Amino acid sequence: MSHLLEVRHVTRKFGGLTANSDISFNVNENEILSVIGPNGAGKSTLFKMISSFLPTTTGEVLFKGERISNLKPHVVARKGVVRTFQETTIFKSMTVRESIIVAQHLRARASLAGYFWGSRMAHEDVDSFGRYADDLIEFLGMTEIANEQASNLPQGNLRALGIAIGLATDPKVLLLDEPFAGMNHDETMKMVNLVRKVRDDRGVTVLLVEHDMPAVMNISDRIVVLNFGEMIAEGTPAEIQNNEKVIEAYLGSADDEIGI
Numbered sequence: 001m002s003h004l005l006e007v008r009h010v011t012r013k014f015g016g017l018t019a020n021s022d023i024s025f026n027v028n029e030n031e032i033l034s035v036i037g038p039n040g041a042g043k044s045t046l047f048k049m050i051s052s053f054l055p056t057t058t059g060e061v062l063f064k065g066e067r068i069s070n071l072k073p074h075v076v077a078r079k080g081v082v083r084t085f086q087e088t089t090i091f092k093s094m095t096v097r098e099s100i101i102v103a104q105h106l107r108a109r110a111s112l113a114g115y116f117w118g119s120r121m122a123h124e125d126v127d128s129f130g131r132y133a134d135d136l137i138e139f140l141g142m143t144e145i146a147n148e149q150a151s152n153l154p155q156g157n158l159r160a161l162g163i164a165i166g167l168a169t170d171p172k173v174l175l176l177d178e179p180f181a182g183m184n185h186d187e188t189m190k191m192v193n194l195v196r197k198v199r200d201d202r203g204v205t206v207l208l209v210e211h212d213m214p215a216v217m218n219i220s221d222r223i224v225v226l227n228f229g230e231m232i233a234e235g236t237p238a239e240i241q242n243n244e245k246v247i248e249a250y251l252g253s254a255d256d257e258i259g260i
């Protein structure tokens with residue numbers, strides 16, 4: 001298996017605070033890798049650097065051997081590394097289908113003027129965006145809610161729409177920020193299956209930050225553990241569950257009901 005992503009000696013400081021300290025690990029193609037750690041461990045900061053929403057202080061992130069850290073986020077997204085946000089960023093006034101169409105703007109070939117004047121390329125874009133949206137809607141099992149306004153959707157469907165929006169630009173790597181947060185067991189299991197399907201059927205490599213340990217242990221091929229900005233472990237779910245440093249980090253934190 002080749003390394004699709006390489007996180008190399010990444011450090012991020014905020015003034016005197018080191019949020020990430022010399023983090024290095026690789027992500028293989030078609031892998032589901034979770035980043036876990038107690039509150040404030042530096043997980044979100046690391047995700048922001050991988051998707052280039054935040055520059056590294058030192059170190060770099062490579063995608064297919066090419067540096068993607070410290071570029072503009074839309075450039076990184078266009079290359080195929082896309083971060084999904086929690087539902088706050090979903091266009092609530094649009095329907096599911098409209099949201100997925102609009103989210104494809106990064107793939108547009110026609111110019112803005114072309115859209116304004118209705119050029120042939122603009123018409124082709126709009127047609128292909130519609131077809132791709134319908135394909136995604138079917139793939140994600142959202143046909144029945146395709147024309148529902150996003151603001152009317154329950155939590156589980158909103159999360160699925162977040163994933164659909166992430167997939168709208170046909171990424172190679174999807175970064176999911178707490179995809180199971182606030183979900184009950186059934187909703188979590190549906191989302192676990194959906195994320196697996198995205199990996200299995202569309203060949204998307206998935207990185208996720210998550211606090212729900214049973215879900216993490218269920219879904220992950222490998223896990224990276226952060227604590228106070230340091231990477232303290234990396235391994236399979238079974239290895240992580242038995243890792244002394246990890247157990248200590250969680251027992252010593254407010255997350256001691258973490259269930260690992």
Ligand SMILES: Nc1ncnc2c1ncn2[C@@H]1O[C@H](COP(=O)(O)OP(=O)(O)OP(=O)(O)O)[C@@H](O)[C@H]1O
Pocket residue numbers: 014017018019037038039040041042043044045046
């Ligand atoms: N923009 C910022 N400015 C200053 N400090 C920050 C900033 N962003 C994060 N931090 C600090 O960096 C540390 C790591 O934060 P981060 O949000 O990455 O942790 P986390 O593991 O994602 O936490 P949680 O699980 O609670 O979401 C924390 O001490 C946080 O206060």
